Amino acid sequence: MYIEVYVEVRAHIYMSRVMLMADPNIEALFRPRSIAVIGASRHPGKIGYTILKNILECGYKGKVYPVNPKADQIMGLKAYKSVLEIPDEVDMAIVVVPEPLVLKVAEEAGKKGVKVLVVITSGFSEVGNVEAEKKLVEIARKYGMRVLGPNIFGVAYTPANLNATFGPKDLRAGPIAFITQSGALGIALMGWTIMEEIGISAIVSMGNMCDIDPVDVSHYLADDPNTRVITIYLEGLKPGQGRRFITEMKKITMKKPVIVIKAGRSKRGAQAAASHTGSLAGSDQIYSAAFKQAGILRALTVEEMFDWARAFAEQPIPRGEKTIIITNGGGVGVLATDAAEEHGVELVVPSGKLKEEFRKTMPWFGSPKNPVDLTGQAVVDNYVKALEVAYESPEIDNIVVLYCRTAILDPRDLAKAIIEVAKKHKDKQKPIVAGFVGGYDTYEAMKILNRNGIPAYPSPERAVASLAAMIKYMRYRKKKEK
Numbered sequence: 001m002y003i004e005v006y007v008e009v010r011a012h013i014y015m016s017r018v019m020l021m022a023d024p025n026i027e028a029l030f031r032p033r034s035i036a037v038i039g040a041s042r043h044p045g046k047i048g049y050t051i052l053k054n055i056l057e058c059g060y061k062g063k064v065y066p067v068n069p070k071a072d073q074i075m076g077l078k079a080y081k082s083v084l085e086i087p088d089e090v091d092m093a094i095v096v097v098p099e100p101l102v103l104k105v106a107e108e109a110g111k112k113g114v115k116v117l118v119v120i121t122s123g124f125s126e127v128g129n130v131e132a133e134k135k136l137v138e139i140a141r142k143y144g145m146r147v148l149g150p151n152i153f154g155v156a157y158t159p160a161n162l163n164a165t166f167g168p169k170d171l172r173a174g175p176i177a178f179i180t181q182s183g184a185l186g187i188a189l190m191g192w193t194i195m196e197e198i199g200i201s202a203i204v205s206m207g208n209m210c211d212i213d214p215v216d217v218s219h220y221l222a223d224d225p226n227t228r229v230i231t232i233y234l235e236g237l238k239p240g241q242g243r244r245f246i247t248e249m250k251k252i253t254m255k256k257p258v259i260v261i262k263a264g265r266s267k268r269g270a271q272a273a274a275s276h277t278g279s280l281a282g283s284d285q286i287y288s289a290a291f292k293q294a295g296i297l298r299a300l301t302v303e304e305m306f307d308w309a310r311a312f313a314e315q316p317i318p319r320g321e322k323t324i325i326i327t328n329g330g331g332v333g334v335l336a337t338d339a340a341e342e343h344g345v346e347l348v349v350p351s352g353k354l355k356e357e358f359r360k361t362m363p364w365f366g367s368p369k370n371p372v373d374l375t376g377q378a379v380v381d382n383y384v385k386a387l388e389v390a391y392e393s394p395e396i397d398n399i400v401v402l403y404c405r406t407a408i409l410d411p412r413d414l415a416k417a418i419i420e421v422a423k424k425h426k427d428k429q430k431p432i433v434a435g436f437v438g439g440y441d442t443y444e445a446m447k448i449l450n451r452n453g454i455p456a457y458p459s460p461e462r463a464v465a466s467l468a469a470m471i472k473y474m475r476y477r478k479k480k481e482k
């Protein structure tokens with residue numbers, strides 16, 4: 001069972017229209033009507049066992065067919081000797097048999113009319129077995145079938161309760177899609193996203209990318225109403241994939257923000273990437289320039305990627321540049337100011353009238369300039385009043401709210417108050433991010449904020465950097481839309 005079901009009725013209606021236009025083979029990757037697991041195992045601990053178990057236990061509503069010539073039944077389902085014996089159409093076939101059997105079962109899947117083959121099996125181009133991978137693609141082309149992988153951990157799509165991976169069973173549903181060329185990192189992050197209150201729409205393991213690549217998947221997700229932001233862990237592209245990546249990503253970033261973490265930046269890292277997925281890491285500067293051209297936001301760490309994604313997932317895209325910082329601590333205010341300058345975030349210089357408004361929200365020794373310093377004496381009421389001023393003022397486009405733990409203000413109470421004010425002013429379309437510094441109760445407060453749509457970070461710098469990513473994206477879109 002997914003921890004949280006992400007329901008959006010209006011989006012659903014829109015989706016049926018959009019899906020009519022989507023590539024049916026790629027759609028089968030996210031919304032298959034039926035799945036065959038070729039190599040479904042009777043033995044707990046095997047990958048073919050775990051994948052079938054995850055599919056069944058996560059609430060997938062379509063038909064599931066285990067394929068295993070040695071079994072009559074697996075997990076209470078009739079097992080078939082071959083995919084060809086299944087008395088039904090099969091949209092997706094997941095391949096979990098050892099490499100020497102893959103081409104044979106792929107040929108059978110092609111004959112059966114399978115739309116998409118998800119090849120978990122390792123032992124292809126990543127270890128120099130280029131020939132077998134080429135043949136796999138030839139078979140797929142012959143039958144008009146698409147291939148994800150090989151050498152992957154699978155695919156998950158929370159709106160369809162689909163978890164066809166051998167990663168953790170549970171996923172927290174939400175609007176962030178994650179496409180990853182690293183299997184192990186992808187699996188590890190599945191658990192991490194739950195802990196960090198990050199809601200996922202899709203996780204797609206790319207592996208060797210013999211056929212389906214991040215562009216195919218991103219095109220689908222760009223039109224998917226359940227996805228608001230696309231994140232990609234990329235090690236490199238194969239020769240010939242680069243130009244298409246940039247041309248197509250230009251179209252995709254006009255629909256949704258795309259954040260890429262490109263690993264293999266260093267010389268040694270690039271060598272490691274080559275032996276991991278057989279990719280060419282290429283010159284790092286070339287990647288940077290190309291990403292910029294395509295409107296892709298480049299994150300340098302996994303933490304940064306999900307920080308930014310969290311902001312895009314929960315907040316509206318900024319409409320303007322002018323940002324206000326509201327804080328109870330001078331120090332964190334200064335750090336946020338430094339971060340703003342470093343990231344090119346414009347801090348509004350409040351007019352006399354606005355300063356007067358802020359003045360009313362604080363003790364006489366506070367500061368109504370930017371950062372607005374409510375002082376260490378601040379309680380919930382001060383924050384609420386200052387936030388009201390910020391939301392109401394036409395001088396302000398974006399809000400950074402900071403908090404340092406004091407014994408007179410419980411951060412959990414503040415979190416709840418921020419959520420209420422933000423809700424009340426939702427129509428203003430002003431993005432807000434929070435930076436909360438403190439101990440356990442502050443961490444709890446951040447969880448409350450994150451669960452309720454306010455991106456919260458444990459430092460002022462991370463809060464500002466996340467807002468900066470959104471502003472950068474806004475600038476790109478505005479420039480291109482002219």
Ligand code: ACO
Pocket residue numbers: 038039040041042043046047048067068069070071081095096097098099101105120121122123151152153182183184187
């Ligand atoms: N059709 C269907 N099933 C078959 C066939 C066939 N023709 N022939 C055999 N099987 C069955 C087997 O009997 C077995 O079922 P059983 O356990 O009930 O007997 C099942 O298919 C699996 O076959 P095994 O020979 O037991 O293979 P095993 O499970 O050991 O390995 C696997 C298969 C997992 C695909 C392995 O070869 C492999 O590639 N492992 C690596 C996978 C991986 O790590 N991918 C990258 C992920 S990303 C990351 O880094 C995390």
